[in-house]
Amino acid sequence: MKKINVVGTSATGKSTFSKALAEKLGLHYIELDILFWLDDWQECPDEIFFARIEAEMAKAKNGYVIDGNYTRAIPVKWAEIDTVIWLDLPFPINLYRSIKRTVSRSKSKQDLWPNSNNQDSLWRMFGPNSMVWWMIKTHKKNRNKYLKMMSAPEYQYIQWIRLKTPKEVEQFLAQLDSYEYVV
Structure with missing residues (x-):
């Protein structure tokens, strides 16, 4: 495990998990949202994003x-x-985390990424472009997409690790402490 992509629906804890994983394994952390989002919720053009x-x-x-x-x-x-x-x-866990995160970020008025002025707001939370609504719309779709990808011939070279509960997530990170990982 040296080149890893952590995926999942919004509010699954990807960023928290990915940062911890990168630190434990001594790997470079890459957050795609930082690379994608421009000021005022503008999307980065694909060619720039990919670069x-x-x-x-x-x-x-x-x-x-x-x-x-x-x-x-x-x-x-x-x-x-x-x-x-x-x-x-x-x-239900994703929904709870999504609402909790949006409310917390709305209160703090913190910028979500250091290179943009994007913030969560309670107004945005109830709008059509809210992170909560996005999570609701994409949860099942993402699950179906990744289930198909796991068995797709073109992705058989990838080791897939599916963690389905917060406890499994914690246990996965904890087991990395039980042995020395050499990069």
């Missing part, structure tokens, strides 16, 4: 942990990938 991903991957001489889905970027981000870790948590 940013490639540049981050090139920096990672010992390997990397990519945090994020972005199906359009699969040809780039999975060009050399060896492992996909899918955080496939139950819908």
Whole structure:
């Protein structure tokens, strides 16, 4: 496990997990949202987004942990990938986390990424472009998509790890402490 992509529906804890995983394994952490989102919720054009991903991957001489889905970027981000870790948590957990995270971020008015002015807001939480609504719309769709990908012939070279509960996520990270990982 040296070139990893952590995927899952919004609010599964991808970023928290990915940062911890990268630290434990001594790998470069790449957050796709930072590379994708521009100010005022504008999306980065694909050619620039893909170039940013490639540049981050090139920096990672010992390997990397990519945090994020972005199906359009699969040809780039999975060009050399060896492992996909899918955080496939139950819908009620995702819904709770999504609402909690949005409310917390709305109160703090913190920028979501250091390179943009994007913030969560309670107004946005109830709008058609809210992260909560996005999670609701994509939870089942993402599950079906990753189930198909796991068995697709073109992705058989990838080691798939599916973690379905918060306890499995914690146990996976904890087991990494029980042996020395050499990069």
